[in-house]
Amino acid sequence: MTQPTPPGANLNLRGAVDLGALAARNSRREEVARRAATDPAAVAPTSPYAVDVTEETFADVVQQSLEVPVVVDLWAEGYDTGADALQTLATELGGRILLARIDAQANPSLAQSLVQSLQAQAIPLVAAVIKGQPIPLFTGSYPPLEEVRGVLEELLRVAEANGVTGRLAPVAAEAAAEPAAPPVPPLHAEAQAALAAGDLKGAAAAYQRAVAQDPRDADATAGLARVGVLRRVEGVSLEQARAAAAAAPGDVAAQVVVADLDLVGGHVEDAFARLLRIVSTTAGEDRDTARTHLLELFAVVGSDDPRVTTARAALSRALF
Known part of the structure; x- marks a missing residue:
């Protein structure tokens, strides 16, 4: 058995966060639960804080890693002995983690991607995700319950150190309490495809x-802004962009590029702060460029996000 690898307390969270998941800021765990319930390959989880995940719903679940650690259990029939310990502990922790269960045989592309990205050698594979950053936990077989408990306790300490301290409502309860998600408009579906x-x-x-x-379609406006960010950073080197911005602090265009890269990387506050500095210290066209771009990034993240609320207040102070 491969020994569990406790997550390091000095975890570097500067990793890619799916920007599409970031924009889906409102919790959609009820949709995840609904899809899992209709998936004939899914085995219903026994914990109210566990969901069965497919390739279509994985991004939704990764979004939850901004609130709580997501523990990903990649399993296959015949190799899942001991997996019940994860569900037991997810229940005990009462929403401090979300257990995401992935059937490797039913989701081969997702399974292959996870195995390759984590350089794993065997299934089952258990990893955690905090703020979109994967952390390997153990592979090959499930440790005894007490060992798993110790790993999860350390994971929660790392999460707390990185500002991830949320608590989820039971998935089943949310699915029952919330109305079914409305159908996706055709043009939105086309854009998502x-x-x-x-x-x-x-x-x-x-x-x-x-x-x-x-023109009042806020989701389409946010989607267009999101795609705009992705198009601007496509093929851009983060290291080169940062070097250019550091060498020319007065070059607004260079600062905007880094702000976009920070947003895509999940560093929302850094992106906002960079643009707010320009608004606070410049005038005329430079100031207006930074202000307009900042408002676009607000649309990407979402007006109900507390980071947007804070940055919007700072923008008002800088302008007036």
């Missing part, structure tokens, strides 16, 4: 048509 295929131009075109049809 284009994004999944890596066609940023097609996604932007679909969202543009949605906005043209209904």
Whole structure:
């Protein structure tokens, strides 16, 4: 058995966060539960803080790692002996973690991606995700319950040190309490399909048509802004962009590029702070460029996000 690897207390969380998941800021665990319930390959979880995950719902679940640590259990039939310990502990922790169970046989592409990204050698594979950053826990077989408990306790300490201290409501209770999600509008579905295929131009075109049809469509506006960020940073080197911004602190265009990269990387406060500094210290066209770009990033993250509320207040102070 591979020994559990306790997550390090000095975890570097500067990793990629799915920007599409970031924009889906409202919790959609009820949708995850609904899809899992209709998946014939899924084995219903026994913990109210566990969900069965598919390739379509994985991004939704990763979004929850901004609130609580997500423990990903990649399992396969015949190799899941001992997996009940994870569900037992998820229940005991009462919403401090979300257990995401993935059937490797039913989701081969997702399973392969996880195995490769974590350089694992065997299934079952158990990893954690905090703020979109994966952390290997153990592979090959499940340790005894007490060993798993120790690993999860250390995981929670790391999460707390990195500001992830939320607590989830029971998944089943949320699914029962909330109405079913409305159907996705056709142009939104077209944009999402284009994004999944890596066609940023097609996604932007679909969202543009949605906005043209209904200028009050906030989701389409946010989607268009999100795709705009992705198109701007496509192929851009983070190291080179940071070096250019550091060498020319007065170059607003260079600062905007780094702000976009920070946002895509999940460092929302850093992106906002960089643009707020420009608004506070410049005037004229430079100031207006930074202000306009900051408002666009607010749309990407979402007006109900507390980080946006804080940054918007700071923007008002800087302007007035």
